[in-house]
Amino acid sequence: MIWYPYEQMKTMKTPYKIVDAQGVNLYTEDQKLIDSVSSWWSVIHGYKHPELNAAIEEQLKKFAHVMLGGLTHEPAQKLSDKLQSWLPGDLDYCFFSDSGSVAVEVALKMALQYYMNRGETQRTMALALTRAYHGDTFKTMEIGDDEDYHFVLNAYGKSQYVAHIPTEIPALEEAFEKYHHRLNCFIVEPLLQGAGGMQMYDVSFLKRARELCDKYGVLLIFDEVATGFGRTGNRFVADLVLPDILVLGKALTGGYIGHAVTVASHKVYEGFYDDDPTHALMHGPTFMGNALACSVALKSIELFENQDYMSKIRRIEAITRREMEGFTDPRIKEIRIMGGCVCVEVYDAASIRGYQQFAYERGVFSRPFLNYLYAMVPYVIQEHELVQVLETMKEWFRTN
Ligand SMILES: *Cc1c(COP(=O)(O)O)cnc(C)c1O
Numbered sequence: 001m002i003w004y005p006y007e008q009m010k011t012m013k014t015p016y017k018i019v020d021a022q023g024v025n026l027y028t029e030d031q032k033l034i035d036s037v038s039s040w041w042s043v044i045h046g047y048k049h050p051e052l053n054a055a056i057e058e059q060l061k062k063f064a065h066v067m068l069g070g071l072t073h074e075p076a077q078k079l080s081d082k083l084q085s086w087l088p089g090d091l092d093y094c095f096f097s098d099s100g101s102v103a104v105e106v107a108l109k110m111a112l113q114y115y116m117n118r119g120e121t122q123r124t125m126a127l128a129l130t131r132a133y134h135g136d137t138f139k140t141m142e143i144g145d146d147e148d149y150h151f152v153l154n155a156y157g158k159s160q161y162v163a164h165i166p167t168e169i170p171a172l173e174e175a176f177e178k179y180h181h182r183l184n185c186f187i188v189e190p191l192l193q194g195a196g197g198m199q200m201y202d203v204s205f206l207k208r209a210r211e212l213c214d215k216y217g218v219l220l221i222f223d224e225v226a227t228g229f230g231r232t233g234n235r236f237v238a239d240l241v242l243p244d245i246l247v248l249g250k251a252l253t254g255g256y257i258g259h260a261v262t263v264a265s266h267k268v269y270e271g272f273y274d275d276d277p278t279h280a281l282m283h284g285p286t287f288m289g290n291a292l293a294c295s296v297a298l299k300s301i302e303l304f305e306n307q308d309y310m311s312k313i314r315r316i317e318a319i320t321r322r323e324m325e326g327f328t329d330p331r332i333k334e335i336r337i338m339g340g341c342v343c344v345e346v347y348d349a350a351s352i353r354g355y356q357q358f359a360y361e362r363g364v365f366s367r368p369f370l371n372y373l374y375a376m377v378p379y380v381i382q383e384h385e386l387v388q389v390l391e392t393m394k395e396w397f398r399t400n
Helices: 050-062 074-086 100-119 138-143 147-156 169-181 203-216 266-270 291-306 310-323 356-360 383-399
Strands: 021-022 025-028 031-035 092-097 125-129 164-165 185-186 217-225 245-248 260-265 330-336 342-345 372-375
Touching: 031 147, 031 383, 050 291, 074 092, 074 291, 092 100, 092 266, 100 185, 100 217, 100 245, 100 260, 125 169, 138 147, 138 342, 169 203, 185 203, 203 217, 260 266, 291 310, 310 356, 310 383, 356 383, 372 383
Parallel strands: 125 164, 125 185, 185 217, 217 245
Antiparallel strands: 021 025, 025 031, 092 260, 245 260, 330 342, 342 372
16 A cells, blocks of 8 residues: 555545646546645646657657666756756756755765865765755755654754754854854755745845855755746746755656756866766766656756746736735734745644645645645646635635
């Protein structure tokens, strides 16, 4: 049987069984649902997209997968060329992997080894944010700050290899003052912390972080697994502030196949480029650069560019602001909106219990967590569909 994610299997309610999916809609045997979660924020073009399907089918006629160990192929080459030219600054070196968590692991490994290769062996520590989420593997759990993983803290005790700070400039300055000799990186989900509860913060924090990283020679890592490809209303937050290492996942393949990429700047790449074989980056996921994933990712980027997705996202933000304007309820702590993300935070998790079924009956799939009721819709959503998603949220508070 299936062991489901993030669920107490003993008390879990039966999941909705999906039998078809098309555009922004998921279909169960008896209901049509607008997917307001975009399958964990990845399905930006909607389901069963004819051009994405065709890209995979074309590649499938040649081969589905060959490893990148000692072999190479056009889909991976074309995708890395595309990312190199499309991403800002000198983020030019693409290391592929099969999931966001692994791509973050690769980024953290790069940052550590970059300094080990230079003989700066005291730089064993990372700086990260409170409420951060960077994935579910062990190092990413340690770097993140997710209550779900506090059993790890209980088991091992507090890690001496990571410090967490809030998104406040004085705390940032203080941490650099205190730890800069030992830091190899500062890693953030820029502007929008997703799994930590759709927390939003100002770009001035990132600008100051860039200055401090430059001053103290610390690598800045942007985990844009969730924020990349327009979610914050910026194509990438890296367009505003340039990191040394950028991690992309989720929407990279338009939500078709699990794939991710860790993109390094010249400086980082140079730190490995050497006659010494021990200075090589020792990593290689079996399915890195999967040909189907690369083909669909390329097509996804093409659609994003050619069909002006940034204007679609601006439209989603404008409609969301219009619809949520002036909406209040004593149970609501805050409503946050940024680009293609809206989050209603309540004081007490109990006040959104039952929302998922309520939304289901009204033709919307939603997956609230803790105190957060949110929507991160596919960018191809029509105005009336988005209004339906937001109206369902408002109706819940009006009628419950
Ligand atoms: C989802 C997510 C990850 C992990 O990606 P997986 O593909 O689930 O391993 C890492 N970082 C952020 C910011 C994410 O939102």
